Amino acid sequence: MTSKRVDKPIAKICGLGFAELSREYLKSQKALACDAIIAAVADAGLQKSDVDGVVINRSDTNPSDDLPLRLFDDLGFRDLTFGNVLASQAACGVQMIQYAAMAVANGMAENVVCVFADTPILPKRRGGDAYAIDLALTNIPGWERQYGLYGAVGAYGFAMRRYMELFGVGAETFGEVALAARQWARRSPLAFQTKPMSMDDYLNSKLIADPLRMFDCAFPVNGAGAVIVSAPEGGGGERNGAAFIWGMGQGHRGYLAYSDYENETDTPARVAGKKAYRMAGISARDIDHAQIYDAFTVTTLLGLEGYGFCERGEGKDFVADGALAPGGRFPVNTGGGQLSGYYLQGMTQVSEGYLQAANRAGDRQIGNNGWSLVTAQGGRMDYHACLVLSPEKVR
Amino acid sequence: MTEERFFRDEQNIAFWEGVARNELRLKKCSVCGVVLAPGATFCSECWSSELTEMKASGYGKVHSFVVYHRAFSENETPPYGVALIALEEGPRIVSAVTGGVTAHVGDDVEAVWSVAPTEGPTLSFSVVNEAGWKRED
Numbered sequence: 216m217t218s219k220r221v222d223k224p225i226a227k228i229c230g231l232g233f234a235e236l237s238r239e240y241l242k243s244q245k246a247l248a249c250d251a252i253i254a255a256v257a258d259a260g261l262q263k264s265d266v267d268g269v270v271i272n273r274s275d276t277n278p279s280d281d282l283p284l285r286l287f288d289d290l291g292f293r294d295l296t297f298g299n300v301l302a303s304q305a306a307c308g309v310q311m312i313q314y315a316a317m318a319v320a321n322g323m324a325e326n327v328v329c330v331f332a333d334t335p336i337l338p339k340r341r342g343g344d345a346y347a348i349d350l351a352l353t354n355i356p357g358w359e360r361q362y363g364l365y366g367a368v369g370a371y372g373f374a375m376r377r378y379m380e381l382f383g384v385g386a387e388t389f390g391e392v393a394l395a396a397r398q399w400a401r402r403s404p405l406a407f408q409t410k411p412m413s414m415d416d417y418l419n420s421k422l423i424a425d426p427l428r429m430f431d432c433a434f435p436v437n438g439a440g441a442v443i444v445s446a447p448e449g450g451g452g453e454r455n456g457a458a459f460i461w462g463m464g465q466g467h468r469g470y471l472a473y474s475d476y477e478n479e480t481d482t483p484a485r486v487a488g489k490k491a492y493r494m495a496g497i498s499a500r501d502i503d504h505a506q507i508y509d510a511f512t513v514t515t516l517l518g519l520e521g522y523g524f525c526e527r528g529e530g531k532d533f534v535a536d537g538a539l540a541p542g543g544r545f546p547v548n549t550g551g552g553q554l555s556g557y558y559l560q561g562m563t564q565v566s567e568g569y570l571q572a573a574n575r576a577g578d579r580q581i582g583n584n585g586w587s588l589v590t591a592q593g594g595r596m597d598y599h600a601c602l603v604l605s606p607e608k609v610r
Numbered sequence: 611m612t613e614e615r616f617f618r619d620e621q622n623i624a625f626w627e628g629v630a631r632n633e634l635r636l637k638k639c640s641v642c643g644v645v646l647a648p649g650a651t652f653c654s655e656c657w658s659s660e661l662t663e664m665k666a667s668g669y670g671k672v673h674s675f676v677v678y679h680r681a682f683s684e685n686e687t688p689p690y691g692v693a694l695i696a697l698e699e700g701p702r703i704v705s706a707v708t709g710g711v712t713a714h715v716g717d718d719v720e721a722v723w724s725v726a727p728t729e730g731p732t733l734s735f736s737v738v739n740e741a742g743w744k745r746e747d
């Protein structure tokens with residue numbers, strides 16, 4: 216291991232902008248991305264001419280041409296020194312921040328805008344139908360389809376069932392995660408699902424791929440979010456506040472469906488966390504609050520375990536009694552997450568993590584705001600990335 | 611959304627011919643011995659491309675299991691179960707458990723071949739916890 220403790224932050228996030236988030240199709244991914252970029256640049260107190268880098272996180276729900284580098288045309292960018300489109304699935308929401316941070320830390324750019332845009336909801340497609348996950352384990356095209364395995368709900372339902380039966384976990388544990396997210400959502404002006412939810416509401420929500428219910432699933436929206444990443448000194452953010460990036464990590468694996476490889480309940484979030492904590496010179500114990508990728512309730516539990524807040528299989532006790540909710544022991548997904556807030560893949564966690572670490576989270580601001588963690592993941596929990604943030608520029 | 615549920619491609623004709631004989635044919639690495647999925651073309655462990663074919667015994671365990679309560683296409687009538695079966699040789703495959711929705715992680719299962727009206731032989735698994743695997747060797 217060659218990673219080292221840093222004595223100053225790598226970079227900062229210093230501006231956030233959104234396009235209109237909606238449950239109907241309003242405009243294209245590219246148009247949404249432009250809206251978010253313009254809003255983020257203004258939020259950071261910067262001008263178009265200050266932006267010299269653009270990184271795009273493209274969603275897999277639509278064809279790649281929907282969010283291309285041609286975005287530079289629409290926004291009239293010239294002489295950018297850093298630019299790319301990332302498409303290694305939802306972990307990219309965090310990964311693009313990492314690449315931007317490395318760029319500004321090494322002088323390749325000064326102010327990089329990182330944008331995610333998505334339109335899972337099309338005029339003829341419901342949001343939930345956009346997320347098909349191909350679980351092609353046999354490598355024989357057609358085999359899996361014979362059995363009616365569809366969508367992310369199948370793959371994540373497998374993970375949920377296995378987690379429940381290996382560790383003796385009941386539906387209420389997932390309910391705790393959903394309820395905490397809903398309570399936080401009620402404090403966020405950005406959140407979509409703000410109706411109060413009881414454990415009975417959770418348990419009575421529609422089964423989709425048993426044991427996975429409606430309220431175990433993220434809430435898909437169309438929209439876009441963008442943040443500005445700059446060097447710790449200079450750049451934007453003086454006006455609205457900055458979050459400093461002290462640690463960054465990734466953890467990836469191939470999904471190997473043979474022998475004793477455990478894909479469902481043990482993820483390489485472990486690898487990502489170790490790297491990031493080591494870089495920041497801290498441990499999981501030092502983290503005060505976290506934004507954990509929660510496309511499904513089971514991913515919150517596996518994220519808490521993978522990032523070292525509790526041991527493997529102990530998520531059940533860790534989340535009990537409203538521990539993740541407002542007033543709880545360990546605040547998680549303080550904007551309602553993807554479950555009750557809005558699903559913009561990794562950008563959901565990035566945006567809320569930034570707002571908290573920059574002390575901009577309004578009614579839901581965490582007082583105990585030291586170190587915080589932001590995570591994202593992609594695939595069938597195969598690709599992980601995280602950031603360690605702090606409001607502090609000096610240690 | 612109508613998608614072709616019973617898709618067969620040219621490349622894997624030999625595999626589907628095996629299925630027509632009620633055989634699930636797996637791949638085995640000649641170098642490191644790991645048993646891989648039917649469609650493997652080289653070994654993901656040691657990167658050797660020397661693979662041999664072997665017939666699955668049909669015995670395994672339930673690795674995980676879901677029951678769909680929503681139809682994602684016109685081909686399915688919910689509720690229906692989909693299982694991840696860990697074959698005793700090592701590979702995991704997507705399949706179904708016969709007789710409804712009562713499977714659990716770790717259940718012993720054995721292969722059951724049936725003939726669908728139009729699409730030909732299909733493989734599912736039945737839970738044999740009480741009786742155990744009935745080997746015919």
Ligand SMILES: [Zn+2]
Nearest residue numbers: 639642653656
């Ligand atoms: Zn091998």
